[in-house]
Structures are given as C-alpha cells and as structure tokens.
Amino acid sequence: MEKVEEKEIGFLKMNKGKIFKLAKGFRGRAKNCIRIARERVEKALQYSYRDRRNKKRDMRSLWIEQINAGTRLHGVNYGNFMHGLTKENIQLNRKVLSELSMHEPYSFKALVDVSRSAFPGNRPAVKKEGLAAIL
Amino acid sequence: MATAIAASAFLSSAFSGGRPQPRQRRAARPAPRRAAAGGLSVRCEQSEKQKRQPLSALVPREQRFMFEGDELCGPDIWNTTWYPKAADHVTTEKTWYVVDATDKILGRLASTIAVHIRGKNEATYTPSVDMGAFVVVVNAEKVAVSGKKRSQKLYRRHSGRPGGMKVETFDQLQKRIPERIIEHAVRGMLPKGRLGRRLFTHLKVYKGAEHPHEAQKPVPLPIRDKRIQKTD
Numbered sequence: 001m002e003k004v005e006e007k008e009i010g011f012l013k014m015n016k017g018k019i020f021k022l023a024k025g026f027r028g029r030a031k032n033c034i035r036i037a038r039e040r041v042e043k044a045l046q047y048s049y050r051d052r053r054n055k056k057r058d059m060r061s062l063w064i065e066q067i068n069a070g071t072r073l074h075g076v077n078y079g080n081f082m083h084g085l086t087k088e089n090i091q092l093n094r095k096v097l098s099e100l101s102m103h104e105p106y107s108f109k110a111l112v113d114v115s116r117s118a119f120p121g122n123r124p125a126v127k128k129e130g131l132a133a134i135l
Numbered sequence: 136m137a138t139a140i141a142a143s144a145f146l147s148s149a150f151s152g153g154r155p156q157p158r159q160r161r162a163a164r165p166a167p168r169r170a171a172a173g174g175l176s177v178r179c180e181q182s183e184k185q186k187r188q189p190l191s192a193l194v195p196r197e198q199r200f201m202f203e204g205d206e207l208c209g210p211d212i213w214n215t216t217w218y219p220k221a222a223d224h225v226t227t228e229k230t231w232y233v234v235d236a237t238d239k240i241l242g243r244l245a246s247t248i249a250v251h252i253r254g255k256n257e258a259t260y261t262p263s264v265d266m267g268a269f270v271v272v273v274n275a276e277k278v279a280v281s282g283k284k285r286s287q288k289l290y291r292r293h294s295g296r297p298g299g300m301k302v303e304t305f306d307q308l309q310k311r312i313p314e315r316i317i318e319h320a321v322r323g324m325l326p327k328g329r330l331g332r333r334l335f336t337h338l339k340v341y342k343g344a345e346h347p348h349e350a351q352k353p354v355p356l357p358i359r360d361k362r363i364q365k366t367d
Contacts, residue, residue: 059216062262070258101258103212108258 063098070101074112084115219264229337230268233346233353236317237277243363244278245320251356252325252334265333270356271348272340276313279365280305290319314340 016034022044023030023037030040068078076084085092090111092100101108116122190207191199199207232251236244254260254267280288288305308316317340325331339348346353 062260065255066258066260069256069260072256073258098258099213099217102217105258 060094063094066098067094067101070098070105070108071112074109076112076116080119081112081115084118085111087118088114090114217259219259219261219266223259224264224266231271231348231351231353232268232356233271233273233348234356234358235274235344236272237274238279238365239363240365241278241280241316241320243360245317245324247356247358247360247363248272248317248321248338249324252321252337263330265330265337267334267337269337269339269348269351269353271346271353272317272338273344273346274342275317275340276309276342278313278317281365290316313342 019034019037019041020031022041025031026037026040026044029036031037064078067081071078071081092111097108097111100111190202191209194202194207205211234244234248248270250256251270252267254265257266259266285305290303290305290308291300293300303311305316318335318338321338322335325334339346
C-alpha cells in the first residue's frame with residue numbers, strides 16, 4: 001500500500017505539466033496554480049474512479065424510469081410489467097426496453113400486451129354459446 | 136418455453152410487418168403531438184429538423200457505395216445512448232395543459248402537475264434536460280384541503296433579519312394571494328436548482344376561471360389519481 005501511495009504521490013509531485021493538462025476547465029485558480037490544481041486533480045481522479053462504477057447504476061435507474069413512463073402510457077406500471085415479462089421468460093434487458101419504448105412504440109405496446117396477458121386474471125372470459133352455455 | 140417462442144415470433148412479426156426496409160422511418164405519424172395523450176408516435180423523428188430522409192431512400196442502389204455510415208442509413212440509435220438534441224425540446228412546440236383547481240386536493244394536484252412539468256410521464260424523460268410540458272392552473276382560490284388544514288396549515292417565510300419570521304395560515308394566504316398556495320406546493324415538488332427554477336416558470340397559476348393562454352390551445356390535463364377530487 002505504501003509503495004502505491006508513494007508512487008501516486010510521486011506522480012503528483014513531479015509532473016506539473018501532466019497536472020495542468022488534467023486541470024483544464026477547472027474553476028478559478030484550480031486550473032492555474034499548481035498547489036490548488038494538484039488537490040483538485042487528485043479529487044477529480046477519485047471522483048472519476050467512483051463514478052465509473054456509479055454510471056452503471058445511474059444508467060440503469062434512468063432506464064427504469066423511462067420504461068416506467070412508457071408503460072404507464074399503456075396503463076401498466078413498471079413493477080407489474082417486469083413481473084409479466086419474467087413470467088413469459090422474455091429476457092430483454094432494461095436498456096433495450098427503454099430504447100424500444102422511445103423509438104419503437106408499437107413494438108413496445110406489443111410487449112406490454114404480452115406482459116399483461118401473462119397474468120391469468122387478464123384473459124378475457126371465453127363466451128360459450130348455445131348448448132355449451134347451458135351446460 | 137412455448138410462450139417465449141410465441142412471444143418472439145409475435146415480436147418478429149411486429150418488426151417485419153411495420154418495416155418495409157431496414158431502418159426506414161414510418162411514412163405517416165398516427166396522431167399530431169398534442170391531440171392524443173395515448174397516441175403513439177416515433178419520438179426521435181418528431182421535429183422538423185430531424186425529418187431529413189436518410190440517403191438510402193433517395194440514392195439509387197448502384198450509387199450507394201459513395202456514401203457510408205450515418206449519412207446513408209441515418210443516426211445509429213441502437214449502439215449509442217440517445218440524448219435529446221436541441222430540436223427535441225423546442226419550447227414553442229411543447230404541449231400546454233390546463234387544470235381547473237376547483238375542489239381538488241392540493242397535494243395530489245401539485246404532484247400530478249409536477250410530474251407533467253418535469254416530463255416524467257414521457258418515455259423520453261431525461262433528468263438533465265427540460266422535456267416537460269407547460270401547465271396552466273385556473274380557479275386557484277378554490278383549491279381544497281382535507282381535515283383542519285384550512286385553519287391549521289402554516290406558511291412560513293423569513294425576511295433574513297432577526298425576529299423576521301412571518302407566519303400565515305392557509306386561510307389567510309388564500310385571501311391574500313391564492314396563487315401562491317399552488318405555486319408553493321408545486322415548487323416543493325420540482326427539483327431544486329437551475330433546471331428546477333426554469334421548470335417552475337412553466338407553471339402558470341391564475342385566480343379566476345380565465346387565463347391568457349388561449350393561443351397555445353391548452354389541453355385538459357390527464358389526471359389518473361382517483362382521490363384528487365374532494366367529495367364531502
């Protein structure tokens with residue numbers, strides 16, 4: 001651990017040019033003065049490490065919000081929709097589903113209908129005529 | 136198993152039926168944007184600027200080798216993340232909704248309004264962009280609250296100076312400035328920040344039954360909450 005820290009500190013101590021290159025676009029003195037820039041660049045790298053992992057979470061939650069909006073246009077909410085899809089063993093992921101809801105509305109409606117029909121309560125009762133109705 | 140195959144066959148038939156050529160846009164839109172809330176329309180091809188036909192429709196087959204990629208087939212929507220362009224959220228083309236606040240429960244009404252202003256009811260919702268609609272509220276002085284809130288709900292504000300806290304009840308504020316009640320409620324439900332402040336300007340509240348936005352042809356706001364109307 002110490003070796004790595006020393007290496008990191010070494011990197012940040014020695015390469016002023018690299019630090020200023022990474023500090024482009026920063027606010028105020030953080031882009032011009034080395035002492036401040038070094039701190040902000042360090043923080044920026046930490047944030048970018050953390051956010052490479054957060055981005056995956058954020059994108060998924062955005063897809064879920066978009067799918068929710070798309071299904072509510074058809075009268076179904078996200079939870080029931082996904083439940084119906086898993087029942088029908090449709091393995092489309094949320095990314096694709098959100099893109100379908102945006103760009104392919106008819107296909108998405110077909111998916112919503114498939115999901116709705118997965119619940120036995122939704123199937124329209126078959127009308128029996130004639131003798132079958134009496135029996 | 137069987138249902139998955141049937142479902143995939145269903146989907147592939149839906150795909151093939153509606154698409155004569157690969158990635159060719161549909162010839163006619165089913166309904167104009169504002170008229171039908173449930174009308175389906177292909178979102179990414181809404182605005183005028185994006186309606187340029189991809190060259191694959193115009194260029195004869197022999198000459199297609201001269202073009203490639205995006206200009207031939209149109210933008211790749213399946214392998215890149217879609218982000219709304221400026222043409223996707225032009226303010227002048229946004230939907231306008233109108234609500235009559237008479238005898239509607241304050242919080243439930245404000246919640247529905249905030250959802251429509253934010254744009255969360257549309258599949259193209261993007262948190263960093265204003266994709267919502269405008270909402271006009273009329274008869275703001277007739278909004279209702281349940282229980283004893285009419286005399287007990289307090290609205291506070293502070294002037295910044297010591298001892299400068301001013302407290303008012305719902306009743307008093309409704310007599311003084313009735314629009315502020317709905318504005319206060321909706322502002323609390325919109326995001327706080329630059330974008331939230333801009334979204335707040337899309338809310339227009341009026342005291343009587345008249346509003347000056349007839350030129351925008353506002354549509355009645357679709358409300359799905361069943362308990363929003365005060366019954367007793």
